Amino acid sequence: xFLGSLPPRSVRLWKLDVEGAEWEVLAHLVKHNLLCHNHVxxxxxxxxxxxxxxxxxESSWRHGCSIEGILGALxxxxxxxxxxxxxxxxxxxxxxxxxxxxxxxxxxxxxxxLLVLN
Numbered sequence: 001x002f003l004g005s006l007p008p009r010s011v012r013l014w015k016l017d018v019e020g021a022e023w024e025v026l027a028h029l030v031k032h033n034l035l036c037h038n039h040v041x042x043x044x045x046x047x048x049x050x051x052x053x054x055x056x057x058e059s060s061w062r063h064g065c066s067i068e069g070i071l072g073a074l075x076x077x078x079x080x081x082x083x084x085x086x087x088x089x090x091x092x093x094x095x096x097x098x099x100x101x102x103x104x105x106x107x108x109x110x111x112x113x114l115l116v117l118n
Contacts, residue, residue, distance in 0.1 A: 036079035
């Protein structure tokens with residue numbers, strides 16, 4: 001719950017691109033009411049409806065593989081203000097990476113998070 005320990009409004013933008021694991025991450029954030037503007041103003045994510053999505057759907061994510069599904073989950077948040085803004089980002093620039101140093105690592109090593117702090 002690192003995100004909840006940060007000062008309010010300290011995360012303005014979070015790039016969430018975890019190749020299918022976003023559903024587990026989003027389920028965790030919903031469960032802990034962390035998709036509120038005072039925790040994260042905006043998330044830009046690339047959505048993947050793959051095997052990891054199927055696994056999450058069976059275990060923790062029940063809102064559908066779409067921006068609309070995420071918005072439905074956001075509506076369930078108990079925020080004192082606005083909910084986090086979600087944008088779909090289709091970023092396929094990984095083919096232009098300098099090296100493939102992480103190509104054999106598990107998915108969590110490929111997690112790309114961009115936190116823009118105050």
